[in-house]
Amino acid sequence: MNRLSATAFSAGAAVWPRYRPEEYRAGIVHLGLGNFARAHLLDYTDKVLARRGGDWRVIGVSLRGTAVAEALNPQDGRYVLIERGLETHARVIGALKHVIAGPRMASCALAAMSRPGCRIVSITVTEKGYGIASDGALDRTHPAVAADLAHPEAPAGVIGLIVAALAARRAARLPAFTVLSCDNLSHNGQKLRRAVLEFADATYPHDLAGWIAAHATFPSTMVDRITPAATRDTLAAAQQLTGHEDIAAVETEPFRQWVIEDDFSAGRPEWELEGALFVRDVGPYEQMKLRMLNGAHSMLAYSGQLSGKAYVRDVMADPAHAVLVRRHLKAAAATVRGLAIDLDAYATALAERFTNPSIAHATAQIAMDGTQKLPQRITAPAMEAMEAGSPVRPFAFALSSWVAYLARRDACGAPIRVDDPRADALIAAVSGRRDAATLLATIAAACPDVLPEAMSTGAFGARLEESLDAILREGMTAVITQEAML
Ligand code: CS2
Numbered sequence: 441m442n443r444l445s446a447t448a449f450s451a452g453a454a455v456w457p458r459y460r461p462e463e464y465r466a467g468i469v470h471l472g473l474g475n476f477a478r479a480h481l482l483d484y485t486d487k488v489l490a491r492r493g494g495d496w497r498v499i500g501v502s503l504r505g506t507a508v509a510e511a512l513n514p515q516d517g518r519y520v521l522i523e524r525g526l527e528t529h530a531r532v533i534g535a536l537k538h539v540i541a542g543p544r545m546a547s548c549a550l551a552a553m554s555r556p557g558c559r560i561v562s563i564t565v566t567e568k569g570y571g572i573a574s575d576g577a578l579d580r581t582h583p584a585v586a587a588d589l590a591h592p593e594a595p596a597g598v599i600g601l602i603v604a605a606l607a608a609r610r611a612a613r614l615p616a617f618t619v620l621s622c623d624n625l626s627h628n629g630q631k632l633r634r635a636v637l638e639f640a641d642a643t644y645p646h647d648l649a650g651w652i653a654a655h656a657t658f659p660s661t662m663v664d665r666i667t668p669a670a671t672r673d674t675l676a677a678a679q680q681l682t683g684h685e686d687i688a689a690v691e692t693e694p695f696r697q698w699v700i701e702d703d704f705s706a707g708r709p710e711w712e713l714e715g716a717l718f719v720r721d722v723g724p725y726e727q728m729k730l731r732m733l734n735g736a737h738s739m740l741a742y743s744g745q746l747s748g749k750a751y752v753r754d755v756m757a758d759p760a761h762a763v764l765v766r767r768h769l770k771a772a773a774a775t776v777r778g779l780a781i782d783l784d785a786y787a788t789a790l791a792e793r794f795t796n797p798s799i800a801h802a803t804a805q806i807a808m809d810g811t812q813k814l815p816q817r818i819t820a821p822a823m824e825a826m827e828a829g830s831p832v833r834p835f836a837f838a839l840s841s842w843v844a845y846l847a848r849r850d851a852c853g854a855p856i857r858v859d860d861p862r863a864d865a866l867i868a869a870v871s872g873r874r875d876a877a878t879l880l881a882t883i884a885a886a887c888p889d890v891l892p893e894a895m896s897t898g899a900f901g902a903r904l905e906e907s908l909d910a911i912l913r914e915g916m917t918a919v920i921t922q923e924a925m926l
Pocket residue numbers: 624663664665666667733734737738805806807813
């Protein structure tokens with residue numbers, strides 16, 4: 441069977457580009473071309489190109505491995521996006537121009553970002569990919585940041601690349617691009633700006649930081665689309681839907697949302713034509729989404745993993761567990777301020793999205809990188825709920841589920857390695873310690889940004905210990921049933 445490409449004849453049930461992608465040049469360099477970017481930024485951009493045209497195609501960058509380039513470049517950047525809801529819809533995306541991928545390609549990425557046509561550098565590298573500490577400062581111990589600080593002329597990390605590209609643009613008298621972070625960090629643009637300026641200050645003379653501060657913009661964004669990792673089934677479906685082999689196909693849900701601060705230094709596609717919402721302050725939207733959707737996700741991922749549920753939909757199929765999801769959504773909603781949105785309706789819609797039987801979203805995938813995710817998803821709302829006197833039990837349950845997940849043992853009684861950039865510290869904290877009080881104390885000492893003193897002591901600390909103790913003694917399934925009956 442032939443591979444999908446720019447010259448492939450349209451076949452199958454998929455919708456093929458209704459414009460000629462090759463007529464347009466690239467205007468966006470996207471760092472971190474994973475499934476999410478392919479289901480979100482590229483989907484919006486592709487639809488706007490089909491309506492309006494413009495030099496806004498996307499050059500994708502993925503410096504971790506060459507697989508993305510090997511999949512997409514022979515396909516001329518084409519891939520099929522499969523939306524799975526009550527019905528299945530598939531569209532061949534034409535907005536991706538080509539991909540620069542692999543650890544040795546950082547200089548090519550830098551060249552693409554330094555070209556006159558690059559007007560936006562957008563980013564989805566996940567929370568851990570930046571090198572930004574939870575307080576928003578540059579994390580100089582982050583491996584990519586440390587390497588780029590030592591060799592700022594040959595960067596390979598996000599912040600180093602942005603600074604070097606902006607330095608090259610300034611030297612060439614080119615305008616600065618907009619830096620558009622699309623990851624689930626709170627105040628993503630604002631934090632990235634601070635870290636970029638700190639890096640520029642430490643590495644480049646002649647006040648590059650001042651030039652960046654004056655000319656580049658860093659709008660914050662809230663992004664949303666549940667996009668599981670592609671599987672063999674995805675590729676089989678892609679083949680059936682397009683009549684071609686596509687090894688870069690992505691599956692996603694029908695829902696999508698994008699809220700963006702309208703602050704672009706060098707223009708932007710009219711994403712609002714496709715439903716993106718441009719606002720002055722993304723803060724409240726981002727609180728709503730991070731605390732409700734992502735917070736509930738993290739809770740159900742750890743408790744799901746510990747009660748034998750491989751997918752989010754399996755959690756929702758267990759009535760008691762689904763009660764805990766709704767309880768979490770309600771407690772999180774109580775901490776969201778400043779939005780004229782019906783949060784009950786938003787919570788109901790989230791529970792429906794989690795239930796989607798056609799989306800196989802692995803709880804193991806969401807459980808990854810807890811130390812990077814929990815501060816904005818659970819810790820921040822829990823602290824605010826404590827101060828406001830609103831319900832905190834759901835937050836305590838989420839955190840005790842995480843600690844119990846970290847403390848899992850294999851058949852030989854050894855701790856199971858977790859996927860987290862701070863895995864070493866976490867494993868050291870849980871090894872040999874089996875009672876709830878000691879586990880909580882060691883985790884709090886290792887991760888004060890997840891479990892600050894105010895939460896590991898006092899009334900919240902006592903609730904946390906009681907909850908963890910119950911999970912360790914009675915097992916997660918029993919605790920879910922008990923909690924749901926309260
Ligand atoms: C999930 C998110 O993996 C995770 O941690 O919570 O990727 C989530 O699916 C997206 O943010 C949805 O927009």
